[in-house]
Amino acid sequence: MSKQMSHLDNISSTSGKFKMEKSAYSHNRPRWHSSIAKLSFWSFIFLVVILIFFFRSPPSNPLPQDPSRRSLRNYNWGGPAWEKQVRSSARVRSGNGISVLVTGAAGFVGTHVSAALKRRGDGVLGLDSFNDYYDPSLKRARQALLERTGVFIVEGDINDSVLLKKLFEVVPFTHVMHLAAQAGVRYAMENPGSYVHSNIAGLVSLLEVCKSANPQPAIVWASSSSVYGLNSKVPFSERDRTDQPASLYAATKKAGEEIAHTYNHIYGLSLTGLRFFTVYGPWGRPDMAYFFFTRDILKGKSIPIFEGANHGTVARDFTYIDDIVKGCLAALDTAEKSTGSGGKKRGPAQLRVYNLGNTSPVPVTELVNILERLLKVKAKRNIMKLPRNGDVQFTHANISLAQRELGYKPTTDLQTGLKKFVRWYLGYYSGGKTAAG
Numbered sequence: 001m002s003k004q005m006s007h008l009d010n011i012s013s014t015s016g017k018f019k020m021e022k023s024a025y026s027h028n029r030p031r032w033h034s035s036i037a038k039l040s041f042w043s044f045i046f047l048v049v050i051l052i053f054f055f056r057s058p059p060s061n062p063l064p065q066d067p068s069r070r071s072l073r074n075y076n077w078g079g080p081a082w083e084k085q086v087r088s089s090a091r092v093r094s095g096n097g098i099s100v101l102v103t104g105a106a107g108f109v110g111t112h113v114s115a116a117l118k119r120r121g122d123g124v125l126g127l128d129s130f131n132d133y134y135d136p137s138l139k140r141a142r143q144a145l146l147e148r149t150g151v152f153i154v155e156g157d158i159n160d161s162v163l164l165k166k167l168f169e170v171v172p173f174t175h176v177m178h179l180a181a182q183a184g185v186r187y188a189m190e191n192p193g194s195y196v197h198s199n200i201a202g203l204v205s206l207l208e209v210c211k212s213a214n215p216q217p218a219i220v221w222a223s224s225s226s227v228y229g230l231n232s233k234v235p236f237s238e239r240d241r242t243d244q245p246a247s248l249y250a251a252t253k254k255a256g257e258e259i260a261h262t263y264n265h266i267y268g269l270s271l272t273g274l275r276f277f278t279v280y281g282p283w284g285r286p287d288m289a290y291f292f293f294t295r296d297i298l299k300g301k302s303i304p305i306f307e308g309a310n311h312g313t314v315a316r317d318f319t320y321i322d323d324i325v326k327g328c329l330a331a332l333d334t335a336e337k338s339t340g341s342g343g344k345k346r347g348p349a350q351l352r353v354y355n356l357g358n359t360s361p362v363p364v365t366e367l368v369n370i371l372e373r374l375l376k377v378k379a380k381r382n383i384m385k386l387p388r389n390g391d392v393q394f395t396h397a398n399i400s401l402a403q404r405e406l407g408y409k410p411t412t413d414l415q416t417g418l419k420k421f422v423r424w425y426l427g428y429y430s431g432g433k434t435a436a437g
């Protein structure tokens with residue numbers, strides 16, 4: 001009761017104060033005049049400051065009123081020096097080389113593919129948004145690595161059609177290696193919009209520009225083993241059903257395959273989708289199990305190891321990055337030209353999908369055994385039921401199609417590949433650096 005009283009007291013004292021000010025106003029006109037003058041003066045100064053700020057800020061590059069750019073971060077690109085860098089990076093340096101735009105070039109697979117193309121004399125231009133899905137400093141380190149080999153990475157979003165058109169104006173790319181994507185199966189429950197933005201809208205934005213380019217490039221792009229979803233027939237073959245995705249990530253990759261079909265059908269774009277199976281290796285992604293298991297084992301933190309119903313084995317067809325790179329290069333080399341021009345189809349064009357796996361699934365528990373041996377540290381295992389967050393229990397690639405048509409032949413087993421990863425990891429994160437993610 002006494003509390004209530006004091007509350008009411010407060011209100012009354014405030015209104016009393018208000019009355020006092022009001023009376024001061026009515027009896028003191030000259031003071032009122034000076035307040036208005038002061039207010040006008042400061043409003044004027046405020047306006048001037050705002051106007052100066054507005055006119056001095058650099059023009060956003062390019063047109064901000066373009067609806068396709070509304071959701072885009074402002075990247076700095078353009079100008080003669082920038083165009084020179086673009087041209088030089090994309091210049092072919094070997095007799096029968098190709099000129100490739102690599103999207104997602106600061107990503108794990110993108111970095112390795114870009115470096116391999118450059119090494120053999122192809123022209124390579126990178127494009128990457130450097131988003132913070134995982135530690136951007138790792139992406140910057142990969143960028144520095146590529147710069148040393150002569151690959152320039154343009155900073156920008158694949159949804160930015162103005163930028164994409166500009167790139168095709170500057171360089172008549174013969175090929176696009178499209179690896180920019182929102183990856184990760186489990187993160188799709190946290191941020192579904194990012195999957196739609198990158199894997200669907202971004203893909204369409206890229207294909208729109210490719211179909212109008214003259215010449216149209218041939219496109220090789222990253223699909224995923226996750227498109228097999230709840231398919232229980234193993235090993236997974238390209239002929240198997242892919243209409244039961246278990247995650248939004250898988251659904252967007254499957255949608256990508258259908259979108260590819262459409263652009264091939266209507267515009268004569270040559271399109272090859274590669275279904276990657278759990279790619280791992282040096283410079284890898286910190287959101288993937290092998291990577292953060294390594295970090296957490298070294299830190300003495302417990303690691304969650306998933307198991308299926310009735311203690312069923314969860315396993316992956318882990319595929320080493322160098323094998324994947326060979327598959328990507330073979331897909332580029334065997335890609336036929338697109339048949340359209342100026343946005344019009346002139347004849348049927350190539351449309352392909354390949355599994356790129358290792359053909360030997362390994363249980364996640366065995367992955368941990370290998371890491372323990374390599375790191376010489378015992379893992380704190382926290383065995384838990386496979387959460388319902390998009391993971392499937394088992395993947396296993398049938399690679400006979402890729403073997404026949406691309407000459408794809410993986411040669412690195414998990415033990416050998418992880419040894420290379422651990423060596424890189426320890427080197428990279430020594431000197432006080434910590435893995436993010």
Ligand SMILES: O=C(O)[C@H]1O[C@H](OP(=O)(O)OP(=O)(O)OC[C@H]2O[C@@H](n3ccc(=O)[nH]c3=O)[C@H](O)[C@@H]2O)[C@H](O)[C@@H](O)[C@H]1O
Pocket residue numbers: 183184185223224225226276277278279287288289290304305306314315316364391393
């Ligand atoms: O082939 C693909 O298309 C995809 O491969 C990759 O997905 P996944 O195969 O799910 O890899 P990854 O997360 O490393 O989990 C590996 C294993 O560890 C298990 N796992 C995972 C996390 C955990 O905390 N515990 C655990 O046991 C987990 O159940 C799984 O069995 C890419 O991330 C994805 O972008 C996509 O490219």
